[in-house]
Amino acid sequence: MAFDEQLAARVRERVSEQPGWSERRMFGGIAFLVDGNMAVGVSKEDLMVRVGPDAHADAMRRPGTRLFEMTGRPSPGWVLVDPGGYADEAEFAAWVDQGIAFARSLPPK
Numbered sequence: 588m589a590f591d592e593q594l595a596a597r598v599r600e601r602v603s604e605q606p607g608w609s610e611r612r613m614f615g616g617i618a619f620l621v622d623g624n625m626a627v628g629v630s631k632e633d634l635m636v637r638v639g640p641d642a643h644a645d646a647m648r649r650p651g652t653r654l655f656e657m658t659g660r661p662s663p664g665w666v667l668v669d670p671g672g673y674a675d676e677a678e679f680a681a682w683v684d685q686g687i688a689f690a691r692s693l694p695p696k
Contacts (some may be wrong), residue, residue: 590616590629598627598634601683607695614657619686623696627686634668636682639689646685664689 595617602608607622616630628635635655638646640663646652651672655665673679 589631591632594632594634595629597679598629598683601680602626602687605687621687621690622693624690624693626690627683630667632670634673634679634682636666636668636686637689638664638666638685639692640664642685642689 598619599610602610602619602621605621609620609623611618611620614628614630614635616628616635618625618628618635620626625637627637636646643664643666646666647654649668649672651669652666653669655662655667668682673682
């Protein structure tokens with residue numbers, strides 16, 4: 588299983604409310620973009636959330652998070668959230684919305 592299709596469907600449903608959204612398979616999972624900027628993705632059963640460098644430390648203190656690493660290199664501004672960290676619908680929505688908000692803070696691509 589490259590990524591949890593049901594989790595991807597939940598993210599897609601939430602992100603699709605945004606103008607300028609798209610999705611792309613990458614990192615062995617699926618990424619959701621807003622105006623061309625990655626916001627959130629799904630890797631296996633984890634959420635990949637782009638929180639930005641300023642919110643990274645706070646995000647890492649939330650339950651179920653760990654540092655996102657690409658090819659063994661840490662990616663500051665990104666976190667992985669395990670299923671326990673988004674088990675409740677409000678937690679899930681907060682993570683996805685945080686990723687969307689950060690993507691919206693960047694210039695469109």
